[in-house]
Amino acid sequence: MIGIRAALAIAAKDLRIEARHRTALLTAGAFVVLVQLVFVFARDTASVGLMALAPSVLWVTLALSSLLVLNRAFLLERENAALEAILLAPVPRGALFWGKWLANTILVLVVIAIAFPIWVVFFNVEPSSALLGVLGAAALAAAGFTAAGTLFAAITARTRYAELLLPVLLLPFLIPPVYAGAQVTVRLLGHRPFAELWPWLRILTLYDMVFLLLATLLFSAVVDE
Amino acid sequence: MSAAPPVVSPLISAQALVRRFGAVTALGGVSLEVDPGEMVLLLGPNGAGKTTLLRALAGLVRPAKGRVRIEGGDVNRDPEARRAIGFLSHHALLYDDLTPRENLRFATALHQLDNAERRIDAALAEADLVARADRPVRGFSRGMLQRLALARATLHEPTVLLLDEPFTGLDVSAATTLRDRVERHREGGGAIVAVTHEPADLWEVATRVVVLIAGKVVLSEARAGELAAFRVRYAGLLAS
Helix, strand or coil: CHHHHHHHHHHHHHHHHHHHHCHHHHHHHHHHHHHHHHHHHCCCCCCCCHHHHHHHHHHHHHHHHHHHHHHHHHHHHHHHHCHHHHHCCCCCHHHHHHHHHHHHHHHHHHHHHHHHHHHHHHCCCCCCCHHHHHHHHHHHHHHHHHHHHHHHHHHHHCCCCHHHHHHHHHHHHHHHHHHHHHHHHHHHHCCCCHHHHHHHHHHHHHHHHHHHHHHHHHHHHHHCC | CCCCCCCCCCCEEEEEEEEEECCEEEEEEEEEEECCCCEEEEECCCCCCHHHHHHHHHCCCCCCEEEEEECCEECCCCHHHHHHEEEECCCCCCCCCCCHHHHHHHHHHHCCCCCHHHHHHHHHHHCCCHHHCCCCCCCCCHHHHHHHHHHHHHCCCCCEEEEECCCCCCCHHHHHHHHHHHHHHHHCCCEEEEECCCHHHCCCCCCEEEEEECCEEEEEEECCCCHHHHHHHHHHHHHC
8 A cells, every 4th residue: 555655656646747848758759750751751652552651650650660769768866866765765666667557658648649630640541430440449558568668768767878778678669469469459450259359368468467567577677776 | 864773783794704806806805894873983094995895885785695685684685675775875866857856756656655745845954955956966066966966875764874085075054954964864773784985074073983995894993083093004004
């Protein structure tokens, strides 16, 4: 109970700071527009249709824009060594992870909400109920993205080159959910039966569970000097 | 706000702490016990391990060997043991984008304190920051930051105060306020360990002097006599 209250306080604090300056959201918002625009133009329009690219672009955009949000998560704790005030509190280290994860997941979901309609418009995606499924898969993947990202952001935050190290460390671990998410999207947009989606949804769910568990177990060792 | 009556003696117990950073031994088997009402002045040259020891006492550095107990609880294994600690360093441990009131409110949430708003109002008044309570911390002077940092560090009425170069950058007024606060804490039965390069800051308030050189305690004795006489002996220790 103590850990839950502390985690909620940490998440509320992060969201309050972001709401005040919108640094991560404005950057990620501009990023998702620009990346998708680049993909629209950087192709052979005669041989590569927009719909062929659409699933991959969506997931690459979500993965890269999530990095911008995650990078900020622990950098704001470095100002005035504020992280130490949390580590000094009588709460389990896991509360810090869950608080950060909750705030990051909410921010990544907001980024998804910004990216999604832009993707639909830019890539001429046919509006249908399948889009709700894609949105659901993105939300499912977001939980895993941010679990892995929060753990790696905590690892890199103490280094001098945190902004550079986080993408290098994290991107290899984002390949499984990006791949699975793209497969789900292809099948949803192709109106394939649910049985074809299920294995990929299971991968996304398993990825979430593995990284949430790993992060909870390892976080104490990561944040302690 | 004086410290609550301590129930455990010693309040701080560090046993044979060892910590290395690569090839450098920051702590080479340091032991330290601090009783209620004691104020330990921790001195030593740069790189002696003072800050590492203080951070180990706070649970911010995990020793490779040895154990730290605060009020009897293992500070690395029992989160509740950290409830007794107030830590003040030359870093403010505050969020620039939050106001003083929001920073203190966050601290009350982390420590699960009752009567949070009453405590926050009292702390802001004591820190003389009522007029700036609802403006972001960014842009505060060093003195204002340190007064707010002290309010944050003592909001939960800790029995143990750990101070790391707390006078760095303070003006005379802020330094006097901090010294008074430390003295009241000691007289209230709390324990204090303060790392400093300049013993004059807290000489009159200290009850014991500990000198650390190359990760080892080379002197631990009751504070007695004039600072000038101690400076001569201290210089001799450093030279040897």
